[in-house]
Amino acid sequence: xxxxxxxxxxxAFLLIPVAISLAVAAILVTAVGRDPLEVVDALWKGAxxxxxxxxxxxxxxxxxxxxxxxxxxxFRAGLWNIGVEGQMMMGALFASWGAQYLLWxxxxxxxxxxxLIALSALGGMFWAFVVGLLKIRLGVxxxxxGVALNALVNVxxxxxxxxxxxxxxxxxxxxxxxxxxxxxxxxxxxxxPVNIFMILxxxxxxxxxxxxxxxxxxxxxxKAVGKNMRSALLLGVATERASMSAFLxxxxxxxxxxxxxxxxxxxxxxxxxxxxxxxxGLLVVLLLSIRLLWVPLITFAFAAILTGSxxxxxxxxxxxxxxxxxxxxxxxxxxxxxxxxxxxxFFPQRAVDxxxxxxxxxxxxx
Amino acid sequence: MNEEFxxxxxxxxxxxxxxxxxxxxxxxxxxxxxxNLSLDGSLAxxxxxxxxxAWTAQEAGVLDVPMQIALGIVVxxxxxxxxxxxIGFSSIKLRRxxxxxxxxxxxxxxxxxxxxGADFTRIPGPQITRFALPVLSDLPILGPIFFQQNVLVYFxxxxxxxxxxxxxxxxxxxxxxxxxxxxxxxxxRGAKVQQLRYWYTFLGGxxxxxxxxxxxxxxxxxxxxxxxxxxxxxxxxxxxxxxxWHPFRVVLGxxxxxxLRAVSSNIQTNGLFxxxxxxxxxxxxxxxxxxxxxxxxLLIVSGGFTERLLQYMPRAVQHRMRAFLRSDPPKAxxxxxxxx
Numbered sequence: 151x152x153x154x155x156x157x158x159x160x161x162a163f164l165l166i167p168v169a170i171s172l173a174v175a176a177i178l179v180t181a182v183g184r185d186p187l188e189v190v191d192a193l194w195k196g197a198x199x200x201x202x203x204x205x206x207x208x209x210x211x212x213x214x215x216x217x218x219x220x221x222x223x224x225f226r227a228g229l230w231n232i233g234v235e236g237q238m239m240m241g242a243l244f245a246s247w248g249a250q251y252l253l254w255x256x257x258x259x260x261x262x263x264x265x266l267i268a269l270s271a272l273g274g275m276f277w278a279f280v281v282g283l284l285k286i287r288l289g290v291x292x293x294x295x296g297v298a299l300n301a302l303v304n305v306x307x308x309x310x311x312x313x314x315x316x317x318x319x320x321x322x323x324x325x326x327x328x329x330x331x332x333x334x335x336x337x338x339x340x341x342x343p344v345n346i347f348m349i350l351x352x353x354x355x356x357x358x359x360x361x362x363x364x365x366x367x368x369x370x371x372x373k374a375v376g377k378n379m380r381s382a383l384l385l386g387v388a389t390e391r392a393s394m395s396a397f398l399x400x401x402x403x404x405x406x407x408x409x410x411x412x413x414x415x416x417x418x419x420x421x422x423x424x425x426x427x428x429x430x431g432l433l434v435v436l437l438l439s440i441r442l443l444w445v446p447l448i449t450f451a452f453a454a455i456l457t458g459s460x461x462x463x464x465x466x467x468x469x470x471x472x473x474x475x476x477x478x479x480x481x482x483x484x485x486x487x488x489x490x491x492x493x494x495x496f497f498p499q500r501a502v503d504x505x506x507x508x509x510x511x512x513x514x515x516x
Numbered sequence: 517m518n519e520e521f522x523x524x525x526x527x528x529x530x531x532x533x534x535x536x537x538x539x540x541x542x543x544x545x546x547x548x549x550x551x552n553l554s555l556d557g558s559l560a561x562x563x564x565x566x567x568x569x570a571w572t573a574q575e576a577g578v579l580d581v582p583m584q585i586a587l588g589i590v591v592x593x594x595x596x597x598x599x600x601x602x603i604g605f606s607s608i609k610l611r612r613x614x615x616x617x618x619x620x621x622x623x624x625x626x627x628x629x630x631x632x633g634a635d636f637t638r639i640p641g642p643q644i645t646r647f648a649l650p651v652l653s654d655l656p657i658l659g660p661i662f663f664q665q666n667v668l669v670y671f672x673x674x675x676x677x678x679x680x681x682x683x684x685x686x687x688x689x690x691x692x693x694x695x696x697x698x699x700x701x702x703x704x705r706g707a708k709v710q711q712l713r714y715w716y717t718f719l720g721g722x723x724x725x726x727x728x729x730x731x732x733x734x735x736x737x738x739x740x741x742x743x744x745x746x747x748x749x750x751x752x753x754x755x756x757x758x759x760x761w762h763p764f765r766v767v768l769g770x771x772x773x774x775x776l777r778a779v780s781s782n783i784q785t786n787g788l789f790x791x792x793x794x795x796x797x798x799x800x801x802x803x804x805x806x807x808x809x810x811x812x813x814l815l816i817v818s819g820g821f822t823e824r825l826l827q828y829m830p831r832a833v834q835h836r837m838r839a840f841l842r843s844d845p846p847k848a849x850x851x852x853x854x855x856x
Binding site: 178182232284288289290291293294295297298299302306308312313429432433436470473474475476477480481484487488490491492494495 | 611624
């Protein structure tokens, strides 16, 4: 068990970087001539003023948590799935195809929703498979493969929007026509506009992946591959298959996240519909040094900052760019990572990777 | 040769310059064993802050134009160098993963650029102007392509040769290569590994900063959101791999990318004619070309793919082709060096 001293230092080394990033953000806001307290107020109101705003937070939380869970899997296998953003987008494209061409009756709507979600998972898996293939078989680093595939799918979606799928009237690069109503995911209520099924799906994914990672041979193999590819291979782990399966799981979850963006958030396909959520997921997982347990909580905080930041532009006394949210989130992650290093310098006896401790505790029984 | 064609080649060399400088900077950083993954964000932040500094000096009217430009360049280089130093510090002192810190900084710097640049969006500012080199610019063919450019372009030529000379013809370059390949051996022979890594990371980052401001003061004047150079940081990182960490090949790679981009943007504005026949297809899809080229080049230089292909070639040319096609990273790239 951890003694109180180490718990105290652990909390301290979590709070110090948070305090520093808040302070730096405050300095930045002051530097551009705005009042930091007003920013905090706007962020808070933008995220939690009423149930509609809270719904907005949940609507970011759903895709963000899905991709973050997926990224825990790829990171566990030692893979940098930067392509997650493009996998979201490919999922969105697949779902958009289905939404426009599977013209099912309104009474079939729930079934159609399921079919579209499955389709989007396939789309995400397809794009993840390409990254995986490039990495595993063809030796192209997954970071560069991922970045290139992200760009490719963005060009493809712009082509679809301005070409085959352009609205009949006033075609432009802004987006497709709104999808037929049966294809769209239903709102819980006007005052709390979220989709309940997707929330349940997020929790289901969370639990399933948690079990898969910590209580199955698959999870153990992934970890072995992530820690040391060579010795895993020597121990008889099918490393290629393990890596590819990690990509596919992440791709499926990212694809579903993408479908939520087009079938609920926007009701149509837009360029960059993934909205940087995949990259944000990478930040979340880096912040947590790949621990799955805290993912839903941190994604909620990040989703709240993101939703709140839309108010920064609207609030008449502020008129600040919403990128402040990204600045705050980025600094948070950066300083937390840096302070883990500082902690190891001052408390070298705890130099063991935090992730090791966590996973050693619940090592699967074999 | 047709004058229009020469001008096109000249403009390709000009627009390639930020890519050239950024990739050369990253080359020396990676040669020292440090990956600065933050390029895509660093370029943007350096571009906007360099532009902001030059513009502010212009508005204040305190400096003449060359000094405004110089101020912008210094600020941008400092920005790039500081970001790179942060990566070096977090790896060397704090023992953090270079890729993780670099990636976080990519996003952070890009958002910071958008945030700080909000007030500088789409406003005209000072620009680096063309300066034809006397004598050289009158050379047939070479003159219009290479020597009717701006100072940064000339600097990039010199930089390429200096880095090559330093790397392969000096003792300092030998230890630079050594600390990226086998830091333990270099340390045993008396090289100050950590100190050198800091130094080359700083230098490489400063060049990335210079590349950033080369956009905002010349190639894509001013600042806009999303930034005009978005994605170029990643392309520069890929060019370093394609170039096999060799300055000449790196520069060639940057020119190749710029040429491809020039061709595709030319087709998108003017249409495509083959034998006077207009060819029609969705030109938007041409924007995929740089990324397809990126995948293809990485496939060729780093994959087992090439190795398999080489097996089919006659033995006599295998070795030479391998040296030409393959590129292997510095062995200690991205790893930490612990002094015992």
